Amino acid sequence: MTSNTATAPDIKAKKRSARPSAFKLLARNQLALMGAAILALVIALVLITPILPLPDPDVTDPAQRLLPPFSEGHFLGTDHLGRDLLSRLLWGTRVSLAVGISASLVAALFGSTIGIVSGYFGGRTDNIMMRGIDMLMAFPYILLALAIVAALGPGLMNALYAIAVVNIPFFARNIRGVTVGIAHREFVDAAKLSGKGHIRILVTEILPNVMPVIVITISTTVGWMILETAGLSFLGLGAQPPQADLGSMLGEGRKLITTAQHLSAIPGAMIFILVMSINLLGDGIRDVLDPRLKSGALARPAPLTKIDRSDEGTGHPVADDTVLAVDELRTEFVLGDDIYKAVGGVSFSVGKNECVGLVGESGSGKSVTALSLLGLVASPPGTIAGGRVMFDGKDVFDMSERQVRDIRGGKAAYVFQDPLSTLHPLFSIGDQLVEAIRAHNAMSYKDAWAKAVKLLGMVRIPNPERRAENYPHQLSGGMRQRVGIAMALANEPQLIIADEPTTALDVTVQAQILKLMNNLRTDHGTSVLFITHDFGVVSEICDRVAVMYAGRIVEMGTTEQVLGHPAHPYTKRLIDCVPRLGEPDRRTAAIPGLPPAVNNLPAGCAFADRCERAEDKCRVGEISFDDLGNGHGVRCIKPMEAANV
Amino acid sequence: MHVYILRRLILMVPVLLGLTVIVFLIMSMIPGDPALAILGSYATPDNVEKLRADLGLDKTMVEQYWIWLTNMLQGDFGRSYSLNRPVLDEILERFGATLILAGTSLVLCTIFGLLTGVISAVRQYGWADKALTFAVLIGISVPSFWLGLLLMMFFAVELRWLPVSGMYAIYGGGDLPDLIRHLILPSVTLAVVATGIIARLTRSNMLEVLRQDFIRTARAKGLDENRVIYRHAFKAALVNVIPVIGVQAGFVLGGAVYIETVFQWPGIGRMLVNAISTRDILLVQGGVVLVAGSYVLFNLFADVLQHLLDPRVKA
Numbered sequence: 001m002t003s004n005t006a007t008a009p010d011i012k013a014k015k016r017s018a019r020p021s022a023f024k025l026l027a028r029n030q031l032a033l034m035g036a037a038i039l040a041l042v043i044a045l046v047l048i049t050p051i052l053p054l055p056d057p058d059v060t061d062p063a064q065r066l067l068p069p070f071s072e073g074h075f076l077g078t079d080h081l082g083r084d085l086l087s088r089l090l091w092g093t094r095v096s097l098a099v100g101i102s103a104s105l106v107a108a109l110f111g112s113t114i115g116i117v118s119g120y121f122g123g124r125t126d127n128i129m130m131r132g133i134d135m136l137m138a139f140p141y142i143l144l145a146l147a148i149v150a151a152l153g154p155g156l157m158n159a160l161y162a163i164a165v166v167n168i169p170f171f172a173r174n175i176r177g178v179t180v181g182i183a184h185r186e187f188v189d190a191a192k193l194s195g196k197g198h199i200r201i202l203v204t205e206i207l208p209n210v211m212p213v214i215v216i217t218i219s220t221t222v223g224w225m226i227l228e229t230a231g232l233s234f235l236g237l238g239a240q241p242p243q244a245d246l247g248s249m250l251g252e253g254r255k256l257i258t259t260a261q262h263l264s265a266i267p268g269a270m271i272f273i274l275v276m277s278i279n280l281l282g283d284g285i286r287d288v289l290d291p292r293l294k295s296g297a298l299a300r301p302a303p304l305t306k307i308d309r310s311d312e313g314t315g316h317p318v319a320d321d322t323v324l325a326v327d328e329l330r331t332e333f334v335l336g337d338d339i340y341k342a343v344g345g346v347s348f349s350v351g352k353n354e355c356v357g358l359v360g361e362s363g364s365g366k367s368v369t370a371l372s373l374l375g376l377v378a379s380p381p382g383t384i385a386g387g388r389v390m391f392d393g394k395d396v397f398d399m400s401e402r403q404v405r406d407i408r409g410g411k412a413a414y415v416f417q418d419p420l421s422t423l424h425p426l427f428s429i430g431d432q433l434v435e436a437i438r439a440h441n442a443m444s445y446k447d448a449w450a451k452a453v454k455l456l457g458m459v460r461i462p463n464p465e466r467r468a469e470n471y472p473h474q475l476s477g478g479m480r481q482r483v484g485i486a487m488a489l490a491n492e493p494q495l496i497i498a499d500e501p502t503t504a505l506d507v508t509v510q511a512q513i514l515k516l517m518n519n520l521r522t523d524h525g526t527s528v529l530f531i532t533h534d535f536g537v538v539s540e541i542c543d544r545v546a547v548m549y550a551g552r553i554v555e556m557g558t559t560e561q562v563l564g565h566p567a568h569p570y571t572k573r574l575i576d577c578v579p580r581l582g583e584p585d586r587r588t589a590a591i592p593g594l595p596p597a598v599n600n601l602p603a604g605c606a607f608a609d610r611c612e613r614a615e616d617k618c619r620v621g622e623i624s625f626d627d628l629g630n631g632h633g634v635r636c637i638k639p640m641e642a643a644n645v
Numbered sequence: 646m647h648v649y650i651l652r653r654l655i656l657m658v659p660v661l662l663g664l665t666v667i668v669f670l671i672m673s674m675i676p677g678d679p680a681l682a683i684l685g686s687y688a689t690p691d692n693v694e695k696l697r698a699d700l701g702l703d704k705t706m707v708e709q710y711w712i713w714l715t716n717m718l719q720g721d722f723g724r725s726y727s728l729n730r731p732v733l734d735e736i737l738e739r740f741g742a743t744l745i746l747a748g749t750s751l752v753l754c755t756i757f758g759l760l761t762g763v764i765s766a767v768r769q770y771g772w773a774d775k776a777l778t779f780a781v782l783i784g785i786s787v788p789s790f791w792l793g794l795l796l797m798m799f800f801a802v803e804l805r806w807l808p809v810s811g812m813y814a815i816y817g818g819g820d821l822p823d824l825i826r827h828l829i830l831p832s833v834t835l836a837v838v839a840t841g842i843i844a845r846l847t848r849s850n851m852l853e854v855l856r857q858d859f860i861r862t863a864r865a866k867g868l869d870e871n872r873v874i875y876r877h878a879f880k881a882a883l884v885n886v887i888p889v890i891g892v893q894a895g896f897v898l899g900g901a902v903y904i905e906t907v908f909q910w911p912g913i914g915r916m917l918v919n920a921i922s923t924r925d926i927l928l929v930q931g932g933v934v935l936v937a938g939s940y941v942l943f944n945l946f947a948d949v950l951q952h953l954l955d956p957r958v959k960a
Contacts, residue, residue: 135663138944139937142899143917144667150921150929151674227788231903234790235918254794254907258802268791276786300769300855303870376861401870409867416865421858425957426880436866471956487866 032284038277046094054087058242066260077262079252085266088244093270095245099160099238100226104218106164107225111171112214116206118172119179120198130176133169141166142228149237156229156245159238163228171217178213179206212289219282223275230271246271301378304404305331305371307397313388318349322390323495323527324373324412325349329387331365331372334380340599342368344551345387350495355521355528357542357559359535359574363595365551366531370499373529374408392494410440413488417500419480423472429456429483430468436490455486459516478509485516495527502537514540535578539563544631547571550595550606553625557632567628567639570607605636613638649952653945664937665717669710672930717934723927727920732931736913740935742812743912745824746904747897749832754839754897755890759883761840762847767874769852777844784841789900793834793907800830810909831908835900839893846889850882857881884955891947895940 055074061082069077069085076085118129136144148162182188183206191201232238233247234254241248246267253263313327331343343365350356360366371377373389374396389396392411396404408414416422424432433452437443443451449468456464459482472480481501488496498517502510518541521528530542538545539559546556547568555568566572573591593610596602602609604619611618618637625635680696681688688696701709716723722732761777768774801809808827813819854860855878863877864870902914909915913932920928 131663135660135667138660138664138941139667139933140895140899140940142902143933143936146902146917146921147668147671147929147933148674150917150924150926151671153676153924154921223786230788231790234788234903235906237918237921250788250791250794257794257798261798264791264794268788268794271788271791272786275788276782279782279786300766300852301860303864303873371861374865376865378856378861405867405869407867408865414862414865416858416862418858422862424859424863424877424881426884426955427877435863435868435872439867439869473957487862490866 029284029287031280035277035280035284038273039281042093042274042277043097046090046097049090049094054090055084057083057087057091057244059083069262076266079263080256080260085262088249089266089270092244092246092249092267093274095156095239095243096226096230096247096271097274099156099229099245100222103160103164103167103225103229104222107167107221108171108214108218111168112175112210114168114172115175116179116202116210119176120183120202120206122180122183133172136166137169142231145228145232149232154237154240156233156239156243159229159232162232163225167221167225170221171214174213174217175210178210182206182209216286216289219285223278223282226278227271227275299380304401305375305377305382305384306379307384309384309386309397311386312395313386318390318393321352322349323352323392324529325390326373327388327390329369329372329389330385331368331377332383332385334383338599341551341601342598343372344601346548346553348546348553348556350527350529353521353525353527354544355530355542357538357545358529358531358548359533359538359545360548361533361595364548365598366548367499369548370497370529370531373497374412375404406440409436410491411493412495412497413491413493415484415488415496415498415501418504419477419484420472423480423483425472428469428471429475433468433487433490436487440491455489456483458489459486477505478512481505481513482516485513489520492524493526495529497529499531500533503532517541535563535575547574550601551598552606552635554607554635555633561630561632567632567634568636569611569613569640572640650949653948657941657945660941661938664941665714665934666710668930668933669713672926673706675926722931725925725928727923727925727928732927735916735928736931736935739911739913739916742910743898743901743905743914746828746831746835746910746912747901749828750835750839750897751894753832753836754843754893757836758840758843759847759886761844763851763879765844765848766851766855781841781844784837787837789834789838790903790907792837793831793904796830796834797908812911831904831910835897835904838900839896843886843890843893847882847886850885851878854878854881880954884951887947887951887954891944894943898936898940
């Protein structure tokens with residue numbers, strides 16, 4: 001969750017601004033539209049029922065009793081008293097709809113009033129009202145309605161009241177929740193200060209803001225209410241003869257189920273059609289008005305990022321002592337008609353026992369680069385659009401899911417940024433370590449547990465036997481990150497990909513974690529790819545460093561080269577942002593402007609608009625990545641200084 | 646853990662008390678004089694007065710409530726005038742049948758709801774997901790009493806595979822296989838709506854969980870996809886679905902009223918409908934208190950289960 005927003009912040013912002021109007025969204029939802037059409041048809045039919053040339057629904061004709069459907073003069077046949085079924089069906093639908101909608105409105109009126117008053121005044125008023133609502137909700141739904149009908153006596157109006165009462169809690173709770181959220185907002189305070197009374201504020205300030213929620217709740221409950229009032233009538237507790245609604249028709253039909261099935265099949269089908277069309281429409285309305293609930297519409301990320309490559313990089317041979325070689329990697333996010341080029345052609349390599357830093361602002365594409373290496377970018381919407389990642393001499397993007405899985409957590413392991421969200425909250429850390437170990441080693445649970453405890457000790461977690469039993473939420477941030485590192489070490493990897501492993505931690509803990517990682521490197525000969533935005537961290541741990549901007553590497557070299565003699569204006573500005581101990585007067589100037597959106601990159605240098613040295617030729621064509629000698633390279637036509645270190 | 650259960654048990658007391666207050670208040674809304682209603686229009690004023698005293702109607706509301714409550718706590722739910730037997734005997738007998746029906750349905754809707762939701766989420770936007778989503782939509786829109794009739798017509802009347810109604814065959818029945826044969830149609834019908842609701846919620850929760858960072862971690866560990874989905878994602882989603890299963894117990898217990906009527910199941914729901922028609926108020930009162938009370942207990946059970954699965958939920 002957190003990293004999704006961190007890696008693609010502009011994607012989200014864009015999506016919100018491009019959101020079409022509520023009406024358009026609803027019109028785009030075909031199912032909702034179908035529901036609306038059916039519902040409109042039924043409502044139109046029952047509205048014109050009085051003027052249709054139909055027989056009186058209550059006139060009996062014993063000679064014509066129990067005619068099957070499609071009989072002459074009786075399109076849907078007749079019932080046991082010879083009454084025309086089509087006429088009764090339409091009149092019954094009228095009653096059912098009217099009762100269902102009225103019950104909804106009554107429940108909405110009382111429920112919303114309780115909710116608004118409770119949420120607005122809060123305190124004791126809120127407490128008492130909500131305890132009362134909780135009491136009502138302690139009853140099984142229909143049972144409370146039955147008790148009310150039992151007291152008031154059977155009848156359609158009583159059924160209406162009963163169904164309305166049992167639905168009041170849904171409205172009260174939903175509307176209270178929203179009201180609490182806005183009761184202390186600025187515009188309400190302003191209204192109070194301007195001397196408006198409580199009632200005026202409730203009506204003019206609060207009500208318009210909770211209206212959408214009231215509409216959502218009505219649209220999701222009205223189907224139920226029609227169903228439940230029909231149910232009470234079916235039981236003989238609602239509409240009483242000769243008055244008929246769909247439920248009582250079905251109840252009567254049931255008695256003749258073996259001889260005349262159409263008497264129960266037809267009214268039942270009508271209830272079904274009504275409720276289904278209302279539910280379809282209600283779901284559509286809810287999705288449009290309440291985007292929170294729309295999460296179900298999100299796509300499920302595949303186990304492996306989608307690979308749709310237009311090229312396979314430069315194909316330069318990979319040196320023998322190289323663990324990881326990234327060659328013109330391009331990763332894109334496709335959202336609607338926009339393509340976000342999060343990683344736009346990145347090449348670098350990590351040698352044996354080497355630590356390479358990947359540095360950049362958030363949104364520069366460094367995390368997406370890291371996740372792309374083993375196909376962990378969420379897809380959809382992510383796609384590997386080009387390039388190669390050579391790990392251990394083989395192209396990761398040519399491998400099967402199975403082969404990639406063997407590398408993940410085996411020869412190459414990740415350490416993520418925020419261990420509270422990246423560790424599973426419901427498994428003990430020991431269990432999670434055991435799982436990591438056993439994914440790559442055939443080992444008994446007991447042996448794996450012993451190894452897990454050993455790993456926890458290795459990352460200096462005190463009392464590892466007991467800590468293994470703990471759940472992530474019981475550990476401190478620093479401890480959790482140690483667990484994350486222990487998990488990465490589980491199978492003695494050749495390469496650790498650490499994605500901002502120290503960012504969420506305070507400085508002392510950060511120093512401990514860095515020391516730990518440095519020790520592991522010297523003890524185990526592991527290579528590390530270290531993603532960070534912090535040059536201070538880079539100088540402590542990295543041999544070489546690559547600086548990323550807008551999805552591309554703009555400068556790369558040894559740590560001394562890049563930090564001591566930055567060649568790219570962006571690198572220079574970034575280093576200047578870092579405050580230095582003992583130099584309180586030094587200006588830590590922020591870089592003016594924002595990085596460009598990766599769905600709309602300018603021609604030429606992406607940094608040109610923020611660069612004080614920019615010239616016209618910086619804004620044309622592709623800026624090449626030039627070697628300044630000694631492995632120090634820069635993507636700039638006017639490098640800061642002739643770097644000759 | 647024990648502390649948590651104890652706390653929840655203590656917290657349950659005010660809820661149960663409030664529940665009895667609501668039932669009492671609803672029943673006191675009854676228009677007219679119950680004594681007159683019982684005795685009919687030929688009663689002499691003396692008789693009415695005597696019955697009113699017998700029923701405690703000459704006392705204040707608070708006194709009446711207190712007497713009713715204390716009697717109930719001692720197992721005295723009063724006497725059903727239409728059945729002429731103690732209310733408690735009748736409701737306990739009926740409640741057993743309802744528990745068999747509702748319990749079976751709850752098991753069915755939990756299994757099939759979770760299964761449908763998970764399959765739907767895993768096959769998101771595939772044909773299986775579309776078919777299941779549509780089936781779920783039908784499931785939550787269909788009137789259960791109508792569905793019951795349709796199933797009865799088809800499987801019992803037309804195909805004669807299953808018995809039409811009742812709990813046991815009248816002749817030669819009474820054993821477990823006989824009960825199961827009678828149980829299939831009503832329990833399936835009763836489970837349909839709840840299955841749909843659980844399935845919907847499971848699907849959206851699974852999809853939400855599958856986007857969480859800890860799922861990416863599970864994949865980064867090199868776990869195979871089945872383990873990621875069925876162990877890591879499902880457990881996290883289940884924790885959110887369990888409270889809803891608790892709520893479904895209420896829908897199933899309430900829905901039993903319809904299904905018992907359709908299938909002539911000798912449970913408490915059908916008894917309530919009959920008691921309402923005969924205006925046997927004591928029977929209604931007792932039945933409602935018993936069913937609502939057991940629902941509260943079941944929700945407690947669901948909370949404890951969630952607490953067991955989720956170490957983050959604090960007492």
